[in-house]
Amino acid sequence: SQQGEEDPQALSIQEGENATMNCSYKTSINNLQWYRQNSGRGLVHLILIRSNEREKHSGRLRVTLDTSKKSSSLLITASRAADTASYFCAMHGSGNTGKLIFGQGTTLQVKP
Amino acid sequence: EAGVAQSPRYKIIEKRQSVAFWCNPISGHATLYWYQQILGQGPKLLIQFQNNGVVDDSQLPKDRFSAERLKGVDSTLKIQPAKLEDSAVYLCASSFGASGNTIYFGEGSWLTVV
Numbered sequence: 001s002q003q004g005e006e007d008p009q010a011l012s013i014q015e016g017e018n019a020t021m022n023c024s025y026k027t028s029i030n031n032l033q034w035y036r037q038n039s040g041r042g043l044v045h046l047i048l049i050r051s052n053e054r055e056k057h058s059g060r061l062r063v064t065l066d067t068s069k070k071s072s073s074l075l076i077t078a079s080r081a082a083d084t085a086s087y088f089c090a091m092h093g094s095g096n097t098g099k100l101i102f103g104q105g106t107t108l109q110v111k112p
Numbered sequence: 113e114a115g116v117a118q119s120p121r122y123k124i125i126e127k128r129q130s131v132a133f134w135c136n137p138i139s140g141h142a143t144l145y146w147y148q149q150i151l152g153q154g155p156k157l158l159i160q161f162q163n164n165g166v167v168d169d170s171q172l173p174k175d176r177f178s179a180e181r182l183k184g185v186d187s188t189l190k191i192q193p194a195k196l197e198d199s200a201v202y203l204c205a206s207s208f209g210a211s212g213n214t215i216y217f218g219e220g221s222w223l224t225v226v
Contacts, residue, residue: 102154
């Protein structure tokens with residue numbers, strides 16, 4: 001299985017601090033995507049990083065990808081209470097037809 | 113741009129009853145997915161369509177679950193008969209193409225089986 005494993009499972013920080021979530025996977029990938037899910041809502045796409053990319057930024061988000069270690073990290077800088085949510089990494093395996101496999105997620109709580 | 117639409121948002125049924133969920137993907141998106149998300153877990157792919165053809169249904173419990181995408185646009189996911197363990201959120205998603213494209217999710221259909 002190429003399901004991702006996320007670490008930590010839960011993270012609690014104060015507003016203004018940075019939050020880092022890690023994702024590891026087992027097989028080669030075409031790209032890796034990060035999603036956010038607020039309680040009771042659907043998944044919102046945050047960022048997509050391709051296998052030939054090492055780092056991408058989007059606003060306060062920074063994603064890195066290390067294909068040699070089969071790992072990715074999501075950094076949220078200057079966190080806000082509104083960032084409280086679950087964050088999932090999802091992998092598109094290389095050579096497949098678009099099957100996206102999700103990790104178990106990291107639950108982030110940002111305290112005001 | 114309108115997002116992925118799903119209905120109903122919430123459904124409570126008794127075990128052994130049937131239920132159907134409907135999904136309308138983003139206009140022009142050829143690929144449509146149904147995921148099952150059990151509380152506290154990541155989404156699990158049930159079935160993937162490319163236009164009106166099934167690309168992957170390896171994790172779909174075919175004895176009770178069925179899905180169709182007639183005309184390659186809307187899709188319906190049916191569960192019959194439902195079991196207690198089917199209580200979950202059923203997420204529909206779509207993308208323009210297959211691998212390499214961003215996948216957009218709907219708000220989900222929350223199913224409780226009692």
